[in-house]
Amino acid sequence: MTQEGVEIDDGDAPALPTAPDERDAIRTALVEWYEADHRDFPWRRTEDPYEILVSEVMSQQTQLDRVVPAWEAFLDRWPAPADLAAAERGDVVGFWSSHSLGYNNRAKYLHEAATQIVEDYDGEFPRTPDELSELMGVGPYTANAVASFAFNNGEAVVDTNVKRVLHRAFDVPDDDDAFERVASLVMPDGESRVWNNAIMELGGVACGKTPDCDTAGCPWREWCHAYESGDFTAPDVPEQPSFEGSRRQFRGRVISTLKEFDELALDDLGPRIRVDYAPNGEYGREWLTGLVEDLADDDLVTVDEDDDGATVAKLRR
Incomplete structure (x- = not known):
């Protein structure tokens, strides 16, 4: 060329x-x-690395108009890393789910990152992309974004x-x-x-x-x-999957329900998260077992059997 x-x-x-x-x-x-x-998102008006990290994690596969009120409410409740680190993880995951912010393990990682900042960095935020990448759940893109927007120190x-x-x-x-x-x-x-x-x-x-x-x-x-x-072709950019009816949505409903009831057998949990739940149907025990086992793999719930041999899901706190 x-x-x-x-x-x-x-x-x-x-x-x-x-x-x-x-x-x-x-x-x-x-x-x-x-x-x-330019668009006036509130995280563009701050250089606080914690506030910027929260915005970056929330913005992953979530529309920005949904992020703004969630970001403001999150920081009202946990305004600094020490506040978040001191919170119950179940409360943080419950907040995430109630605001439809996508995969709940992001809330878990954000909580663990805050704990690292308090315990491993004496409350001082790491400043470089390499150092930020040591925080739980912070990949290269997020680390670089926080370094850029908080410290003007990114690539x-x-x-x-x-x-x-x-x-x-x-x-x-x-x-x-x-x-x-x-x-x-x-x-x-x-x-x-x-x-x-x-x-x-x-x-x-x-x-x-x-x-x-x-x-x-x-x-x-x-x-x-x-x-x-006049050729405006561009690399394929996949559409964000619809949240309504998605696996992400039902994972969030499981967490919200268990936050209310703490522990439920699958056949009691199922009808509470989808109206068409039928134990032996397409969306039945097998489907729900896969859902709660995924959450257990993310260390968000535990899965056990009760005295009658029924599978029971419990929110991990």
Whole structure:
């Protein structure tokens, strides 16, 4: 692939402007666009690493409009790592389930991460992506996001929105290594906080699956390969599975029900989590056993037998 004014890096990297002034113009255009107007999520108004970690964990596969009230309520109840670490894990999991925040093991990991911060770090939050990755349930993406947004100390974030932007703007091939390399090349040194917010905002507002380049005032139209060519194809981005009727939803109902009753035999639990429960039906004992055993694997419930040999599920506290 050859184009005027671009360079190719070892055969599979994307086309990027060669002139330093153009690279600077690309960076300036995006940052100025973001700072002029962006969605006002409350976690963008804080540099508290705990508050940012909570937002990042809540935002995994959960729509942001559902995250905002949950995030605010969570921090009202547990405003600092020490408060969360001191809480009963069952209360934290119950909160997670009642706010439909997805897999409840994320609540368990967040509780354990808070305990690590209190016990292993003397209450001081780790600051680098590598150190943050040592916290329970914190993977490379989340660690880098917290380092970026709390400490301005991260690398270029690469999520599905960023991949879409880079693929379209600079013709990056659908390859994780290429995306990582180009994201790092484009991000200005020492500006991970504003840059990562800005490029994710670009992907969320202007460069979605259906692009809105002109109406959203995309700041990269001047350089964008897709805008010039009219080809807005992008790597496959899987749709978030529907929450209604999903396994995630019924896992949450199990936790909520056991929080109320503490312990139930499966045939007492089943009708309380779905109206069509029938012991020998499609959604019966076998289906429910798999559900509670998954929760037991996540250390959220225990599964035993009572004196009559019936399977009993109990919330682990």
